[in-house]
Amino acid sequence: MNGADTAWILVATALVLFMTLPGLALFYGGLVRARNVLSVFMQCFSIACVMSILWLVAGYSIAFGEGNAFWGGLDKAFLNGVTADSLSGTIPEVLFFAFQMTFAIITPALIVGAYVERISYAFIMVFSSLWMLICYAPVAHWIWGGGLLAGAEWSLFEDGVNDFAGGIVVHQTAGIAALILAVFLGPRRKATTPPHNPGMVMIGAAMLWVGWFGFNGGSQLAADGGAAMAITVTHISAAMASITWAAWERFRFGKASLVGMVTGTIAGLASITPASGSVGPMEAMLIGGVAGIMCQELCGVVKNLLKIDDTLDVFAVHGVGGIFGIIMLAVFGHASWTAQLGGLLVVGIWTAVVTAGLVVLVRMILPIRVSEEDEITGLDLASHGERAYELTS
Template sequence: MRFLTKMTALGVAALAAAPAWAQEAAEAAAEAAPAVPNPGNNAWMMTATILVLLMILPGLALFYGGLTRTKNMLSTMTQVGAVSALAMIIWVIYGYSTAFGPEGNAYFSWGNLFLAQTTPDSTAATFSDEVISEYVFISFQMTFAAITAALVLGGIVERTKFAAVMLFTAIWLTIVYFPIAHMVWAGGGLLFEMGALDFAGGTVVHINAGVSALVAAMIFGKRTGYPKEPMPPHSLTMTMIGTGLLWVGWFGFNAGSELEADGTAGLAMINTFVATASAGLFWMLAEALSGRKGSALGFCSGVIAGLVAVTPAAGNSGPFGALVLGAVAAIVCYFAVAVIKPKLGYDDSLDAFGIHGIGGMIGAIGTGIVYQPMFGGPGDGSTAMGAQVTTQIIAVLVAIVWAAVGTAIAAFIAKIVTGGRVSEEAEREGLDLAEHGERAYNY
């Protein structure tokens, strides 16, 4: 009887322990199994990627095209489209590898040329324990490279040869965009490891593009007749349509940069609403206070300034902080475009530097302030505001210097090889006919 009692007790104990053993075995198997992309996050990131493409074509093409003169409308839109397509091709060949490759140092990476190491089963990490398909991440980042290259054109349209634009873009992406993207967003990157905050591209996209547009504009020279001849936008209707498309697409740009469909993506979404709305109105207010009429062009410019400024702060600020950031950016960018640019006399055709460059600097530095919990930001208070702002300033300075030097190299090479500018006769005729043999309007 004692033997039977002991055996029974052992059996009961074994049965009781079985669920624990099964649980431990299941946990071990789960840890050993490869991470599987969350379908919801994957679907959201595919949508966000298409939204960023919407920003380029037709958004930026219409926005920039409407700001140029009639004779250059088609040329401007063609340059935006062709440069974006070139960026996508280069991204697949070596761009992704240079920015986010498996091997690397503080400045660039390598190891995945032609995406040879990527398969449909490959994954990319998000900011939690989730993953998304690597092809989706590659596509999302590809649209960032494309639109940044296209933004630079705002400084040099209406006088630059199409061949010069294409050669310049290929070199510029290689020595400017890919390294800055790696430094800011890739693990091991110089600014990433310093703790610089750039949620969706204040340094990588906007400071980079704005500074590059200014340097390229100075190297390629002023448009014939600038500033003596009037050069007003030929279609503010087109520009307004482009502005709306850019604002809509920017939700993919900002909220998509969370890489997940979660609460932080929702925060980035509402910030993209309120910062932009604030900036559009404050630009018009700045016009009124300076003795001008609040204009449609001013509203569109303010909208873009707000979008630019909130980009690095999208998931790094509370809604009220984003609202204030948009207002400050609008006022400072207006001053840069309406006062500083005429005094200095540089010909940044479509104010890429005045809005993207200056707005990006305000947003990047301001992120260090609005990130703090005392202003409603999501920070945990572990980093003092002064220390974070200092880091942000360092990131801004690195982006400015790298973009300026790299752009100068790319622009001078393009100028030497292609001549850079069209002839004065072609410029007066318009680049639509001179460069492409077509007209935007047949009347």
């Protein structure tokens, strides 16, 4: 065990949990109507709790057990055989478990942005639980656990997919799942309401930005120069994407909005995530600069051209950003084109099929959407019996 590595991953684990609670909850909560903010908080908080237990029960074993090319098996269910003295590389394995648990929390939590203001709470808890175990955990095994796409003896691609911190594992899977869920749900009945609290959105985005240092820097699993470079390029990409999003917004609409700028921040962070272990500052600046414009344009494509109400632009920002970062690794020569594109294709198909199948299955048991009356009233009161504010907006 290396004490410095262990200390850094302890901090990184806290930072990645901080991304979901409270970062993502505040970011998404500020973007919805005032009558739905607590429902967003509840969804994020509940997902964090339930995914933590499921990661202990089976998720970690499926993702990082020995297993085979397709899954890790159940030998490490309930952390069987893992003690305080067990090591994963130079850190305690239980710490590696906890660090990866925070990824298993935030990935289904990212999908929340696609279905806010109209989904059944019971449906989403059951769906998210099954999705993490059947979709996310196997994909994590394929790329990070020595499985199908990792470049091991049984890999589909000799070089293996280069996905340092989750362009495919986290952002592509969440983005595609978000798009499919939005299609099944249909649009909100009142889809043009502006964010009720842009200040809350900025605070949440700022927390995500800080937490992302643990997300990307922690993925080095060591306190070394690689972690330092990952944090540096993460910051550069986020800053550049914020600038280009705001500049493009001003060019197109005459004004640069706070909500737009901080959404650009998230686009830059998502795009650099898979590349943060390989690229330098200049490459990061290019990735962020393109992401700020590209993801903004894709928001319009999804909503206006495809007519899909992905409410908070999960696919356009996270899905497209993660996919873009994966491709840029090949563009810059840090990864094989065959492996990168092949990994995107395999995981994209898997995510789409599993997500659609789970939606069909779970909605046979539980309603997917709340009633029209509850949607108009707001989910804070209708689903949870509480109000965030004494407001009618």
